[in-house]
Structure formats: structure tokens, C-alpha cells
Amino acid sequence: MKSFFNIAVIVATVLQITACKTPTEAVIPSNNRHALTIDMEVSRVSFGEWHNDGRVSLVWSEGDCIAANGQTSSVANIDANNANIATFWFNEKVSFPANILYPASFYKSATTITLPSVQPLSTAGIGTNTLPIVAYIANEGDTPVLKHLAGVIHLRIKASSGEKQDLHPISKVEFIGGNSEQVCGDFTIDYENATLTPTSTKNMKVTVQMDGPLSPTEATNVYIVVPAREYSKGYTIRITDKNGHYMTKKKESAQTVKNGSIVSMPEFVFESMGFSLDVGV
Numbered sequence: 001m002k003s004f005f006n007i008a009v010i011v012a013t014v015l016q017i018t019a020c021k022t023p024t025e026a027v028i029p030s031n032n033r034h035a036l037t038i039d040m041e042v043s044r045v046s047f048g049e050w051h052n053d054g055r056v057s058l059v060w061s062e063g064d065c066i067a068a069n070g071q072t073s074s075v076a077n078i079d080a081n082n083a084n085i086a087t088f089w090f091n092e093k094v095s096f097p098a099n100i101l102y103p104a105s106f107y108k109s110a111t112t113i114t115l116p117s118v119q120p121l122s123t124a125g126i127g128t129n130t131l132p133i134v135a136y137i138a139n140e141g142d143t144p145v146l147k148h149l150a151g152v153i154h155l156r157i158k159a160s161s162g163e164k165q166d167l168h169p170i171s172k173v174e175f176i177g178g179n180s181e182q183v184c185g186d187f188t189i190d191y192e193n194a195t196l197t198p199t200s201t202k203n204m205k206v207t208v209q210m211d212g213p214l215s216p217t218e219a220t221n222v223y224i225v226v227p228a229r230e231y232s233k234g235y236t237i238r239i240t241d242k243n244g245h246y247m248t249k250k251k252e253s254a255q256t257v258k259n260g261s262i263v264s265m266p267e268f269v270f271e272s273m274g275f276s277l278d279v280g281v
Contacts, residue, residue, distance in 0.1 A: 036068065036088050036100075059083035061128070066092045066102035099142060099191040100135040109185060112199075115150075117184040119208045119225060126152060127208070130225040136192040147194035148228065148260030155222040155237065156267040159214035170210040170270070171242045175224045178205050178233030178252070183226050194259065196227055219267050228259040237265075245272035 002219065035070055064076040066088050073088035099110075106113040121129040131152075135144035175184055176276060183230040184202035236253035247270055257263055 036073070036090070036094060037067075058126075058131075060086040063128075064102070065104040067101040067107040068098050070099075072104040072107075072109060075104055084212045096137060096140045096142075098137040100137065101189075102131075102133040102146075102190075103129040105129055106132055111188055112186050113189050113196075114186050115184045115205060115227065117203055119206060120221065121208055121210050126223045126225060132225075133195055134189070134191050136194075149189075149194060149196050150225050151228045151256070151257035151259065151263060153224040153226060153235075153259045154262050154264040155224070155238070156219035156265070157214055157222060157239065158219050158267065158269050159216040160269050160271060161216045169213050169242045170220075171240050172206045172210055173224065174236075174238040174240075175206045175208075175221050175226055176204060176238065177231050178235050178250075179231065181199070181227075181229065187227070194196055196229075198227075214270055226257055228257050228261075229257045230254060237241075239270055241270075241272075245274070247271055249275050 012186065044265035052147070060078050061077050062078065064071050064086065068088075068090060071090055071092060071094070073090055076086035076088060079087075101113065103105050108114045115132065116130065119130045121215060122128065124193050132149040134143055135146045137144045155173065157173075158169075177182060180201055182198035182201055182203055183206045186199045188199060190198055194205055206224055208222055210222070212219055212220075214253060229253075232254050234253055234255050237249040238250075239248075240246040249265070249268060251265075255263065
């Protein structure tokens with residue numbers, strides 16, 4: 001499938017999503033394994049081409065797996081000529097209606113998925129296995145339309161001018177909902193309508209792990225995947241270096257993070273506001 005992320009220059013959210021192209025589906029008689037071939041024209045975790053209008057393509061990556069009704073596929077067999085298209089193999093025939101989930105590791109039960117509290121850093125794009133995407137296939141042969149369950153907060157962070165690049169090696173960046181919204185852990189999922197319902201308020205923070213210095217000349221990109229929803233009292237971003245110094249940036253008014261959108265905050269410089277002994281994740 002192809003969907004497009006649309007980047008907003010200031011704190012705003014805009015997005016266009018287009019449906020998948022018609023996929024093919026085949027049963028291999030020789031070993032009874034079932035294959036689903038999905039054309040993701042643009043909707044996955046690895047950033048591909050950036051477009052002049054601010055959209056960014058997402059493509060399948062090596063190692064990707066999907067779950068179909070809880071059954072985990074083999075790793076993606078990506079089309080050599082088009083990284084938007086991948087075939088996933090299953091040891092058992094997929095029954096319909098089928099609930100499709102990417103990444104497969106988020107599957108917990110038929111009605112529950114688990115979003116991670118810790119995400120890896122990928123300055124070139126979204127961290128591996130962080131962006132939940134689903135499809136509901138009512139009947140065999142129907143075209144699956146992959147839909148996003150989350151949005152992305154995009155940060156661009158620099159060191160103070162003239163400082164050595166290794167002065168503030170960043171340890172982590174945290175996202176905290178302004179009204180204690182659940183942003184990780186278990187959610188009830190509706191595949192057909194592509195919605196998540198929080199199950200608790202115990203998981204109120206998402207952490208992106210980092211391990212490196214900031215540059216005073218070139219901004220470090222940090223992408224944080226959070227559930228799509230209205231954050232009624234905004235949110236807080238907390239950046240902590242390995243020496244325990246931290247800085248917070250706040251969005252104090254309501255912010256709606258739309259499905260599959262990127263909220264791009266203005267570039268800023270890391271400047272210590274305090275010291276914390278809690279420098280672990």
C-alpha cells in the first residue's frame with residue numbers, strides 16, 4: 001500500500017493517505033503454505049523518497065513481519081524492483097475475515113496489541129518496529145487497505161553554538177501526554193475501523209533511546225511514535241544527557257495527532273534546565 005506522511009513545518013498535523021493497490025494472494029499447493037503479497041506503495045517504517053510537497057514515502061524493510069489473525073509471517077520477501085511490495089509467507093492458510101497487523105511483535109491477543117514504551121533511535125527515519133499499521137480483509141481476494149494507528153512527533157535538536165559535540169551526549173528523549181494519556185502498553189484494537197482504546201493510565205511515557213552527541217551545526221532528527229488521538233493538554237518533551245542534565249519543551253495547548261501524520265516541532269538548541277539523578281530509562 002502506499003500512504004503518505006505530510007510534514008507540517010510548525011506544530012501542526014497534516015496527512016494524506018492513499019489506499020493500497022490491489023495485492024495478489026496465492027496458495028502454494030506443494031507445501032500448503034499461504035502467501036500474502038502486499039503493495040505498500042508508501043506506508044511503513046523506513047523512510048524512502050521525500051517529496052517536494054512535504055510528504056515522505058515509507059517502504060518495506062528487511063526483517064519486517066506481519067501478523068494475520070495472530071499468526072506471524074516469515075520475514076518480508078521484498079520485490080527487488082519495488083520496495084513498496086513484499087510477500088509474506090504463513091505456515092497455515094490465512095482464514096477470512098483476516099486482521100493484519102504490522103509489526104507482528106505488537107500482537108497480544110485477538111483484541112489487544114501492545115505498544116512499546118522504549119523505541120530505538122533512527123535519525124534517518126522512524127525506529128524499527130515502532131509504527132503500528134493494520135488492515136481488515138473481509139473476504140479472500142479483497143484488497144487490503146493498510147491504515148495507521150499512530151502519528152509521529154519529529155524533533156530537530158542542536159547543541160549550543162561553540163560547544164564541543166561531546167559535551168552533552170544525549171541519553172534519552174521522552175514524550176509525556178499533558179493529561180496523562182496512555183501512550184504505550186496494552187490497547188484494545190478495532191481492526192475494521194483502525195482504532196485503539198486505552199486500557200489503563202499506567203503507561204504515560206514513551207522513551208527514545210539515544211547514545212551520542214549533538215552537533216551545533218547540524219540538527220539531530222528524533223522521531224517519536226505516539227498513538228493517534230487528541231492530547232487535550234498538549235504534551236511534554238524531556239531530553240536528558242548522560243550526565244543527568246535535562247531540558248523540557250512543552251506544547252501546552254491541545255494537540256491532535258492524526259493517524260499517519262508527522263507533527264514537526266521547530267528546531268531548538270539543547271540547554272540544560274536542571275539535573276536529575278534518574279538518567280536511566
